[in-house]
Amino acid sequence: MPSESKSFGEFDLIQRFFKTGADQMRSNSDQAIVLGIGDDCALLKPIPGEEIAITSDMLVEGRHFFTDADPGLLARKALAVNLSDLAAMGAKPLGFTLAIALPKVDIAWLEAFSKGIFAIADQYSCPLIGGDTTAGPLTISITAFGSAPSGKAIRRSGAKAGDDIWVSGTVGDARLTLAALRHEINLSTIELKEIEHRMHAPVPRIDLGIKLRSIASAALDVSDGLLGDLKHILNQSQVGAEVFLDQLPKSVSLQKQSEAIQNQFAASGGDDYEICFTALAAHRDAIDAISKELHLPITRIGRITANTGATETLQLLNNGDLLSDNQTAALLKSFDHFAK
Numbered sequence: 536m537p538s539e540s541k542s543f544g545e546f547d548l549i550q551r552f553f554k555t556g557a558d559q560m561r562s563n564s565d566q567a568i569v570l571g572i573g574d575d576c577a578l579l580k581p582i583p584g585e586e587i588a589i590t591s592d593m594l595v596e597g598r599h600f601f602t603d604a605d606p607g608l609l610a611r612k613a614l615a616v617n618l619s620d621l622a623a624m625g626a627k628p629l630g631f632t633l634a635i636a637l638p639k640v641d642i643a644w645l646e647a648f649s650k651g652i653f654a655i656a657d658q659y660s661c662p663l664i665g666g667d668t669t670a671g672p673l674t675i676s677i678t679a680f681g682s683a684p685s686g687k688a689i690r691r692s693g694a695k696a697g698d699d700i701w702v703s704g705t706v707g708d709a710r711l712t713l714a715a716l717r718h719e720i721n722l723s724t725i726e727l728k729e730i731e732h733r734m735h736a737p738v739p740r741i742d743l744g745i746k747l748r749s750i751a752s753a754a755l756d757v758s759d760g761l762l763g764d765l766k767h768i769l770n771q772s773q774v775g776a777e778v779f780l781d782q783l784p785k786s787v788s789l790q791k792q793s794e795a796i797q798n799q800f801a802a803s804g805g806d807d808y809e810i811c812f813t814a815l816a817a818h819r820d821a822i823d824a825i826s827k828e829l830h831l832p833i834t835r836i837g838r839i840t841a842n843t844g845a846t847e848t849l850q851l852l853n854n855g856d857l858l859s860d861n862q863t864a865a866l867l868k869s870f871d872h873f874a875k
């Protein structure tokens with residue numbers, strides 16, 4: 536509808552697609568938001584005794600998503616990956632801002648996008664509180680704000696030798712989906728349907744993060760690949776780790792692949808948005824209870840070791856056998872290397 540498109544300026548875009556939905560949500564939302572969309576700034580009022588967690592993620596067409604990506608799913612994922620960062624810190628969502636560059640004003644695209652973003656925002660009680668639109672290559676940038684009791688946000692730096700290492704859900708499915716879409720691997724339409732939501736509609740583990748506040752010693756969300764991300768915890772906590780490759784939680788779909796692909800995708804596939812965390816062995820029963828309560832598998836995949844400097848900080852074991860440094864390095868390689 537080109538004639539209608541031309542009549543939309545920036546203000547109209549915000550008004551039509553984002554402000555009404557934001558206002559409706561805000562009327563039901565947290566006391567922390569004093570002022571939402573419509574002024575020069577939004578105003579947040581910190582909850583007494585809490586700290587504000589802030590995270591930002593940008594998605595760029597062609598780099599983070601395909602050009603023909605479904606706008607509703609794209610919107611959902613753009614907010615989900617930010618909520619996943621809040622989850623990894625044990626923060627409860629407060630609100631988010633959205634900056635979006637659009638190559639053209641496409642009414643149907645914007646309608647689907649705004650519907651998608653408000654659906655997930657509503658699901659996680661995280662209202663839109665501000666933003667910006669401009670012309671440019673399709674780029675979606677979201678900043679999310681969350682809240683956690685003072686001193687209780689879970690950092691990457693708290694892992695200690697002897698802690699268990701855990702991961703939620705299953706890992707490697709988003710990578711398996713990508714492999715199928717890239718025709719690196721053949722999956723039937725039915726098989727693809729069973730797992731593609733893992734890539735297109737990741738579930739931020741907000742409830743898990745909040746429950747882990749008093750249990751986890753360190754945590755992060757798995758965005759770039761389990762082992763590569765775990766290394767961030769090891770670096771920041773100045774510890775080492777032993778990971779049991781055969782214990783990594785894999786979906787039924789991934790288990791149908793060769794052992795080499797299973798291990799590669801589970802160990803280093805990106806985009807899973809599960810929570811990897813460390814905790815004292817004394818918390819095993821509590822973690823099992825959380826797993827049951829949330830109907831979410833939480834699997835113990837290794838343990839934190841002292842970093843003596845004499846050995847590799849990350850050692851992988853497969854059915855009890857220690858992998859060589861070369862084998863470990865191969866598993867840590869990104870999927871692009873794997874594809875070649």
Ligand SMILES: [Mg+2]
Binds near residue numbers: 619620623755756758
């Ligand atoms: Mg993260």
